[in-house]
Amino acid sequence: MTFLRFAVRRLVEMAVTLLGASFVVFGAMYLAPGSPASFLLSGRSASPAALQAINEQYHLDDPFLVRYLRWLGQVLQGDFGRSLTYRTDVSGLLADRLPATLLLVAMALLVVVVIGLVLGWIGAVRGGTTDSAILVTTTLAVGTPSFVAAVLLQGLFAVKLGWFPSSGAGEGLLDMAWHLTLPAIALALYLIGMLARVTRSAMLDALEGEHVTVARSRGVPEREVIRRHVFRNSLGTVLTTGGLIVSTLLVCTILVESAFSVGGLGQLLELSTTTKDFPTVQAISLIIVALFMTVNLLVDLLHPLVDPRVTLGSRRSDA
Known part of the structure; x- marks a missing residue:
């Protein structure tokens, strides 16, 4: 298998895996106990009107699939949403803390x-x-x-x-x-x-x-x-x-x-x-998954260089 074909195949696999991981990451937070609305209220009681306003602002009442597709579309544009805790763009938070x-x-x-x-x-x-x-x-x-x-x-x-x-x-x-x-x-x-x-x-x-x-x-x-x-x-x-x-x-x-x-x-x-803080957790989790897959791709690409007995794709098939 040529280097280019192998790299393209692995990149396609990474894209499919990332798509599945994004669904799991997005859904896992909503399965956990509690809700963003309760945190935003800081434990205070609120009227139904106030709860409805919060849910509308953060689209918490929308169907799950609608929320996921909206979030995925934003992520593909480099927009991870707005942090519920820090009241700022998640992308800015990541840029400040990533170094x-x-x-x-x-x-x-x-x-x-x-x-x-x-x-x-x-x-x-x-x-x-x-x-x-x-x-x-x-x-x-x-x-x-x-x-x-x-x-x-x-x-x-x-x-x-x-x-x-x-x-x-x-x-x-x-x-x-x-x-x-x-x-x-x-x-x-x-x-x-x-x-x-x-x-x-x-x-x-x-x-x-x-x-x-x-x-x-x-x-x-x-x-x-x-x-x-x-x-x-x-x-x-x-x-x-x-x-x-x-x-x-x-x-x-x-x-x-x-x-x-x-x-x-x-x-x-x-x-x-x-x-x-759902948007922040989802963004960091997705980044970690992407880094995992990138590391595995680099290992697979470098392996034939350090061991000529191994050909591209052979480790995967042997496994």
Whole structure:
């Protein structure tokens, strides 16, 4: 299958999946207990006339399918509606909070990739006591949830030692990076352990391959054997795990942002869910679904590049 045909097919699949996801996202909020009208009234009693005015303003009395189609048409034009909580356009809210979330995820991903790959490499190559120590360390990391790591890091390095800010996202790129250092580490800790163990396992499997034995018999330096014949052949498995890592980062950022009061999309999603801010929750949920599918598409497109034995579409058919 050619690259172009595969990419077009996957984009069509993404569009269909997004359409189905949009219906689920829109409908799920209306199945939850409570209503936007009760939040807008802040618990106060209201006359039937006042309730009717609110329902007409926000089209809450329209049939479900009519509301969905109206919302979908607005989304296709880049309009996610108006926030019930903040009384402003949802698009503006997302634009203000998206940079902090993207920088946090990017920093956490960098930490995961660098440390996870290095630990996995060392564990597979060195073996012995070093490998055992790395296994114990990564097991502890995998067993530590992100919100627990956030509380521990915040209490030690921000509150007690005062080395890092305890909350907020800062202003400007460098200040934001400084404020997001602890949240990024908390977000990355669990995934570092997972990537290290996957890398170690993949490299140990590759070390047992016949091509490695042949390379060594030909006198190829060990460092070159590890780099070209072991690590490179492990990248397919590592890349597949990388897609899962990015998806997990997008989900776990909600907990970490709330713990550090980052003020990104994750914290906005939590607050909007609590206050029944339907338009905001629907917009963020749809964006997260779209990011998930984009990550999976990129993994599928990159997989044949890091592992020539894989052809476009073969992983999907084998699954």
